[in-house]
Amino acid sequence: MSQVAEGPDLVERMRIEVERAQARNIKGWNYLISPGAKPGVTPKDVVLTRGTLSLYHYRPLVSEVYRTPILFVMATTNRAYIFDLAKEQSFVEFLLKRGFDVYVIDWNPPRDDERGLRFEDYVLDFIPTCVAEVGARSGEDQVSLVGYCMGGVLSLMYAAIHSERPVRNLACFTTPFDWSKFGLFNRWADPRHFDVDSIVDSFGNMPADLISASFDMLRPVTKAVGQVQLWDNMWNDEFVKSYRAFDRWGAETLPLAGEYFRQTMKELMFANKLYTGDLEVGGHRVDVANITAPFLHVAAEHDHIVRTEASQDLVKRIGSADKQEIVLKGGHVSLVAGPNAVRRLWPKLDAWLAPRSA
Amino acid sequence: MAGSTDVLELWREALQKWERQTNEMINNISADEGVSQVMNRSLAVMTRLQAQQGEAIERLLVRANLPSRADFRALGERLDGIEAQLSELKALLQASPMSGETPPASRAAAPVPRPARTRKPPQEGGS
Numbered sequence: 001m002s003q004v005a006e007g008p009d010l011v012e013r014m015r016i017e018v019e020r021a022q023a024r025n026i027k028g029w030n031y032l033i034s035p036g037a038k039p040g041v042t043p044k045d046v047v048l049t050r051g052t053l054s055l056y057h058y059r060p061l062v063s064e065v066y067r068t069p070i071l072f073v074m075a076t077t078n079r080a081y082i083f084d085l086a087k088e089q090s091f092v093e094f095l096l097k098r099g100f101d102v103y104v105i106d107w108n109p110p111r112d113d114e115r116g117l118r119f120e121d122y123v124l125d126f127i128p129t130c131v132a133e134v135g136a137r138s139g140e141d142q143v144s145l146v147g148y149c150m151g152g153v154l155s156l157m158y159a160a161i162h163s164e165r166p167v168r169n170l171a172c173f174t175t176p177f178d179w180s181k182f183g184l185f186n187r188w189a190d191p192r193h194f195d196v197d198s199i200v201d202s203f204g205n206m207p208a209d210l211i212s213a214s215f216d217m218l219r220p221v222t223k224a225v226g227q228v229q230l231w232d233n234m235w236n237d238e239f240v241k242s243y244r245a246f247d248r249w250g251a252e253t254l255p256l257a258g259e260y261f262r263q264t265m266k267e268l269m270f271a272n273k274l275y276t277g278d279l280e281v282g283g284h285r286v287d288v289a290n291i292t293a294p295f296l297h298v299a300a301e302h303d304h305i306v307r308t309e310a311s312q313d314l315v316k317r318i319g320s321a322d323k324q325e326i327v328l329k330g331g332h333v334s335l336v337a338g339p340n341a342v343r344r345l346w347p348k349l350d351a352w353l354a355p356r357s358a
Numbered sequence: 359m360a361g362s363t364d365v366l367e368l369w370r371e372a373l374q375k376w377e378r379q380t381n382e383m384i385n386n387i388s389a390d391e392g393v394s395q396v397m398n399r400s401l402a403v404m405t406r407l408q409a410q411q412g413e414a415i416e417r418l419l420v421r422a423n424l425p426s427r428a429d430f431r432a433l434g435e436r437l438d439g440i441e442a443q444l445s446e447l448k449a450l451l452q453a454s455p456m457s458g459e460t461p462p463a464s465r466a467a468a469p470v471p472r473p474a475r476t477r478k479p480p481q482e483g484g485s
Contacts, residue, residue, distance in 0.1 A: 013364060013366075049442070049445070062473065064473055064474045111431065111434070112431050113435065138475070184385060184389055187389050188388070190394060193398040195398070198405055199405055210401075217388065219381045220380070220385075221384070225373060225374075225376075228373060354480070
């Protein structure tokens with residue numbers, strides 16, 4: 001570019017930057033003194049609450065829906081409003097408008113008396129109870145189960161044990177299967193040094209702070225850089241709105257039931273039993289080869305929590321004839337929410353589920 | 359466009375590069391077995407301290423005749439039970455004049471509109 005052409009550009013850039021600097025000051029104050037937008041705005045009914053378990057039914061937005069309802073199973077570490085962040089940023093709202101009947105399993109922080117919850121409670125009680133409730137309300141005896149991260153692991157366990165019935169379709173997002181491929185987590189949680197018994201016995205439930213710190217340690221300076229980027233983009237209302245929604249969600253990490261965490265570490269992380277096929281839940285062996293429902297796994301190319309290596313063998317081992325894995329651009333969270341998800345995952349799930357839901 | 363004179367754009371790119379490189383560097387350090395061992399030892403010490411602190415505070419509260427966390431927890435659980443019973447009663451009241459059927463005990467929601475479950479997927483190439 002020549003100096004002649006660069007002149008007006010530079011002036012224009014300076015003008016824009018001055019305007020942005022002014023806007024940063026004004027909007028920066030607004031940011032500090034105002035609360036963020038309330039997440040979870042799509043109208044819903046709370047169908048069931050029982051301790052850590054909540055089941056929501058989102059009110060249909062169209063007059064004709066697909067026969068088979070969707071039941072989301074949220075990851076146990078975070079709140080399910082990531083699927084319903086804000087108006088126009090809601091996965092749930094998108095699916096409702098595309099004609100799906102949507103139910104979501106959300107997790108409340110487990111109480112101290114729930115420290116004894118195990119895989120058995122989630123897989124043989126909570127999910128079956130919700131599937132039955134969805135059946136009673138919809139009049140359908142099958143659901144499309146959609147699990148995110150650890151919700152995907154629980155959905156796999158449930159579908160492998162209940163292979164004969166209610167799961168018509170199973171979709172999992174960023175779901176770890178080969179737990180020896182977690183990378184840094186495997187190093188940090190080396191059973192020779194990581195004393196899970198001592199942690200669970202001391203704390204009861206695994207504190208949210210420790211879980212959130214371990215996620216942050218995967219990208220130690222990203223939070224700080226995020227603050228700088230927020231300031232840089234303070235003039236941009238859309239950026240700020242989105243930042244606040246994600247920041248709030250990220251800060252609301254949930255504690256984990258103590259025994260559930262102990263089981264996760266010992267049976268999945270240390271012994272990799274889901275992958276080896278040796279996992280038993282309530283006397284049932286969990287073999288993903290038993291899953292015969294149509295299966296979709298969606299991995300995120302830049303997922304720093306569940307690396308693609310940790311999930312890539314899943315689709316090979318699933319018993320279904322109709323199975324598919326897609327790797328989409330994006331990270332662990334941006335796969336399901338935000339502008340990346342709107343363009344990539346949401347339409348993919350719609351296109352995969354629609355012909356399998358009528 | 360990120361021209362050579364666009365200092366702010368250059369700064370943004372440099373920030374991203376610094377973030378990536380620093381994350382990588384710290385990750386490499388923390389992947390070392392010795393570092394992991396130290397991290398876990400610190401966690402163990404913190405765990406023990408936290409447990410001891412919790413017990414000490416519990417004893418102090420008993421001595422001061424103040425309710426402890428366990429007492430509040432017990433109250434919370436009772437409130438949860440009462441809320442669940444209220445939800446069941448609400449569901450019964452809402453359901454009875456409509457159908458005369460008894461809804462499942464767990465049903466706590468308002469009547470849900472029931473759209474027809476007859477939707478067909480769009481044809482290939484359609485919307």
